[in-house]
Amino acid sequence: GENVEQHPSTLSVQEGDSAVIKCTYSDSASNYFPWYKQELGKGPQLIIDIRSNVGEKKDQRIAVTLNKTAKHFSLHITETQPEDSAVYFCAATRLTGNQFYFGTGTSLTVIP
Amino acid sequence: EAGVAQSPRYKIIEKRQSVAFWCNPISGHATLYWYQQILGQGPKLLIQFQNNGVVDDSQLPKDRFSAERLKGVDSTLKIQPAKLEDSAVYLCASSLAGGKETQYFGPGTRLLVL
Numbered sequence: 516g517e518n519v520e521q522h523p524s525t526l527s528v529q530e531g532d533s534a535v536i537k538c539t540y541s542d543s544a545s546n547y548f549p550w551y552k553q554e555l556g557k558g559p560q561l562i563i564d565i566r567s568n569v570g571e572k573k574d575q576r577i578a579v580t581l582n583k584t585a586k587h588f589s590l591h592i593t594e595t596q597p598e599d600s601a602v603y604f605c606a607a608t609r610l611t612g613n614q615f616y617f618g619t620g621t622s623l624t625v626i627p
Numbered sequence: 628e629a630g631v632a633q634s635p636r637y638k639i640i641e642k643r644q645s646v647a648f649w650c651n652p653i654s655g656h657a658t659l660y661w662y663q664q665i666l667g668q669g670p671k672l673l674i675q676f677q678n679n680g681v682v683d684d685s686q687l688p689k690d691r692f693s694a695e696r697l698k699g700v701d702s703t704l705k706i707q708p709a710k711l712e713d714s715a716v717y718l719c720a721s722s723l724a725g726g727k728e729t730q731y732f733g734p735g736t737r738l739l740v741l
Contacts (some may be wrong), residue, residue, distance in 0.1 A: 559732050
């Protein structure tokens with residue numbers, strides 16, 4: 516099955532700086548990669564996703580990049596704000612499958 | 628629009644006891660998922676329903692876990708008997724039609740087995 520690794524496990528940045536979280540996957544057939552934000556006491560919330568037919572996708576301060584050859588994808592948050600503090604999970608799956616394979620999470624702290 | 632509702636929010640039981648969790652998905656969502664999230668890990672899919680039928684339960688420990696969605700709306704997940712390693716957050720999610728439609732997660736039920 517798929518194996519998703521996520522780094523770093525914790526990340527602290529100053530407000531206004533950028534944050535980058537990286538994930539690698541093992542199954543070359545995976546072709547859909549969502550990112551979730553989980554705040555304390557809440558369920559994960561989808562923040563951005565990317566399909567394997569594109570290399571980059573942006574939504575305001577958030578961007579995701581995908582390198583299919585190297586089998587890794589990254590989340591980039593620019594101009595970080597304290598409300599960006601949360602745990603972020605990457606996931607990988609096949610568009611035709613049911614299983615979402617999640618990374619182990621990155622706890623992001625934005626220091627005011 | 629109301630979100631996914633789950634109850635209870637917290638549950639503490641002793642090992643070998645039984646426990647049940649309830650989930651009410653977003654109105655009109657055909658697909659419902661139950662995930663187990665162990666501390667420090669990402670969610671792991673336990674079971675997926677499409678309306679009231681099971682789509683995928685390959686990772687559900689069927690000797691102790693069971694789930695149902697009788698009328699294609701609410702769902703319950705049961706553990707009987709519970710083990711220490713079942714301590715986790717149990718997340719329910721729903722989506723409009725399955726596939727790679729956006730999944731909306733509930734707040735989860737935090738289970739502690741002593």
